[in-house]
Amino acid sequence: MKRRSDRWTVVRFVAQSATVGLAIAFLVVLVRPDLVNPPRERPNAPVNSYADAVAASSPAVANIYTERTLTPPGVGAGGTLRGGFLGSGVVIDREGYLVTNWHVVQGADQIRVQLADGRVAAPEIVGTDPETELALLKIDLPDLPSIELGWSDELEVGDVVLAIGNSLGLSQTVTMGIVSATGRGQLNVAVFEDFIQTDAAINIGNSGGALINSRGELVGVNTAVTSSSARNQAPPAGIGFAIPVNLVRGVMAQLIEHGRVIRGYLGTEVVDVSSREAAARGIYGPAVQLRTVTGPAESAGLRAGDILTHVAGQRVFYRQQAMNIVASTQPGERIEVRATRLDGGTITTFAVLEERPPQEGS
Template identity: 40%
Template sequence: MTNTTLTPLRILAALVLAAAFGGFAATALRDALLPVHATPAAPAPSAALAPAAAQLPAVVGGQPIPSLAPMLARVTPAVVSVHTKQRVRIHNPFANDPMFRRMFPNVPQERIEQSLGSGVIVDAARGLVLTNHHVIEGADEVSVTLSDGRTMEAEFVGSDPDTDVAVMKIPADGLQEIPLADSGALRVGDFVVAVGNPFGIGQTVTSGIVSAVGRSGLRGLGYQNFIQTDASINPGNSGGALVNLDGQLVGINTASFNPRGSMAGNIGLGFAIPANLARNVLSQLVSTGEVRRGTLGLDTQAVTPRLASGLELGVQRGALVTRVLAGSAAAAAGLKPGDVIVAANGERIESPADLHNFEGLQPVGSRVTLDVRRNGQALEVTAEVRDQPRSHAGDQLDPRLTGATFAELPERLRQSGARGVLVESVARGSRAARNGLREGDVVVATSAGGFDDLAGFRAGFTQPPAQLILNVVRGNRQGVLPMQ
């Protein structure tokens, strides 16, 4: 056996590279996708800590030592800690008893829940901070702590639950921002660095590579076009920055795979919202306070082996068009029932869920190219994505639905396999309420037929049915409601 002597320079360089881009060991992996939700706050969180930098010489033997420190010196001041407080009413079965209240007048009626997350300053002049919707969801108070220790209340600008992006505004001077990169230029293997506030211990930096781009099909996470990375992303990292080695923001950290919750530690499967998607949502929220979504205006179903054979597809995949809505983008593009969409803008479409996810990520007015199979022949269709309303008043559809408002299902439910429309509200004493409809019901079909979404639901009332019956899911039960 031959012994090889390593020079001090080689040893030192190897150690530095291992520290900067360290690997990980993973054992069993089970399907447990967890949003890296804000972690419970410590009683008295300490000021954000600056990333530790090893005291190494800049040059050894005439060779420079690679370091992330210069880039991080620009990035870390723009990553903030987000603190939320939510008042939660305590359900006490004796609270309505006058004798109990007289004997125990100081029994608390509510409790304060606190949590921690992360955020990224993307516009220093206006004080705009990007974070995750789930970090601030339901919060009564939100405050932000800067890397220099300053803490201030944050103003809510807007949020989009379906992409898990939220925007806040902070009133502070001397802020530093992170420029947004073109996340579409990311490639598998590119080095990335995650900065956030995991477990509320203070600002922390981890590194890794891009493991995949355009990742979707993860249950319960809304519209999906994730960057996957093996950089350590743990609870509390939600809303933190994923940057490239130029210090540009390529993504907002949002979720991680974890087999046994936060106690299992990081196993190298983290997901981030691409900067290009976050930029689009940010622009809409700042300008209008809401996000407009586009639609092609069609219903589809999965391609079964029998259908694949009958339609001469050659492969069992795609979204089979079952209905084209009148006046829709699909109708204007010439799509017909029986067409099978197998790709959109070059992205493979494996199922109707893939097509729905693709539609929801397209800006209104954008033109998309669809690869279609029709009667065994391949053709290319171009369509302009059109606006889709977020909700509809029942009386605009049918007088028997007066008092109810219908909305699209939250995308996280669609990704879990749900279909239909959500009953967003029901006015007390209204006709819809007297017919038994309740807020939170999910309508999955009517006597006019089935549908995929709000556009399909609305299309069923082009010619109102003589007898209107709704097939409704309420909790874990499903039943029918005749509308009088």
């Protein structure tokens, strides 16, 4: 009996030791998983590889497929066609908000979002802002990836950037380039323009996709490429444009909170005035001229034909600049406006801004 008792004592000791050992091993794996599955080393990895940046951001870049009913030119009633279109989008957070270009979803009868992991969802349109070419969608799926947002105001010409999107229907296509310029406007792509210019290749299907920096942070939303107006001439290569992420942040926040973007409105239409034309009025450098005057501008005493030189204390040189200053000011705020009259006189006045009326497609 004693020998049998000793045997069971040994068995219990071994079992207890094994249990304790497994518990310790579990804790080690929980705290230091790298000891069991060490990170994959790439002994011959290129020094200038951007694989880590792509791996961190690409799961949040989605394909967008839309269908629209089209009426070809010259075709009467009943001659409509259904067309399929490509685009891209970026999952901004794990709640399912996804940003893309307005033209990607404009007029769509059906929208389908496909994530990088293959899952498909029909999104809700939270809001659109045609004036910046942005749209915000929302998808309802668990365990969504998201992308880290960078700061576009930190970009400098020469910084490396990568464009990720559904290029020509080839999902998760990555192209590389540099920032060629910042603050590009007067492209007639959107009403309010402040584009990042890049030579990273942007093709059909890339619209709404991610422009990331070398750390994998989103710095822009790819939007447009230049086109050639000359017949039988290929479009210029290496010139694409992206909406800066700082602008995306503001538009997204307002669409979530209000369903629209609230902007200031002066009640004017303006056109650019060249340096030569301005000089004839005694103004040094280009400026903008009022074509029509209504609402707040009319109440402030401005007239059609006045040449604006300063808005809210800033010297304005171009139409786009003046519009951006007014739009970025909240309705109800009072701003100072300085202008030169056609007869050579000057006026300094104050206008209380209204809310900019909704634009087509908003």
